[in-house]
Amino acid sequence: MIRILRFFNLHTGDDSQDKVLENVISNISFRGANLWVLACAIVIAFVGLNVNSTAVIIGAILISPLMGPIVGAGFALGTYDFDLLKKSGKNLAIATAVSLFVSFLYFLSNPFKDAQSELLARTSPNIYDVLIGFSGGLVGVIAITRVVLCTKNAQSN
Numbered sequence: 001m002i003r004i005l006r007f008f009n010l011h012t013g014d015d016s017q018d019k020v021l022e023n024v025i026s027n028i029s030f031r032g033a034n035l036w037v038l039a040c041a042i043v044i045a046f047v048g049l050n051v052n053s054t055a056v057i058i059g060a061i062l063i064s065p066l067m068g069p070i071v072g073a074g075f076a077l078g079t080y081d082f083d084l085l086k087k088s089g090k091n092l093a094i095a096t097a098v099s100l101f102v103s104f105l106y107f108l109s110n111p112f113k114d115a116q117s118e119l120l121a122r123t124s125p126n127i128y129d130v131l132i133g134f135s136g137g138l139v140g141v142i143a144i145t146r147v148v149l150c151t152k153n154a155q156s157n
Contacts, residue, residue: 010142015145024144028087028088029068038061039115040061041065044063045057045060048118068091070092073089130145
């Protein structure tokens with residue numbers, strides 16, 4: 001039984017607190033390339049909504065750099081770091097402003113005006129959306145606190 005429980009031990013492979021904090025802080029900033037990647041991800045998501053493609057929408061979510069400030073804000077709240085919370089909030093506000101501006105430009109020039117089922121499905125969230133969000137957040141917490149295995153293996157050689 002103990003051998004089985006070792007497979008689920010979250011302390012195995014955890015990174016140092018300083019490295020986790022450094023990683024979170026480095027992903028908060030929204031300048032240069034992050035803004036361009038965000039703008040492209042927004043356009044890809046809107047095209048996915050227009051052509052009714054779930055795969056394209058998921059692809060846009062995967063390349064979007066929005067998680068940096070969101071994780072930073074959650075980390076700051078969890079550690080009572082109000083300077084980090086202000087920095088995360090500022091960068092999230094910048095990302096939101098860029099998102100709204102790119103959205104405005106896209107829909108201003110978009111010839112498609114019909115609402116597809118993919119777009120309409122996102123206007124009425126349900127309990128499954130909450131479950132997905134909670135599970136995704138939990139996976140994110142686990143992922144950012146782990147040592148990158150290929151880095152760890154390379155250092156041990």
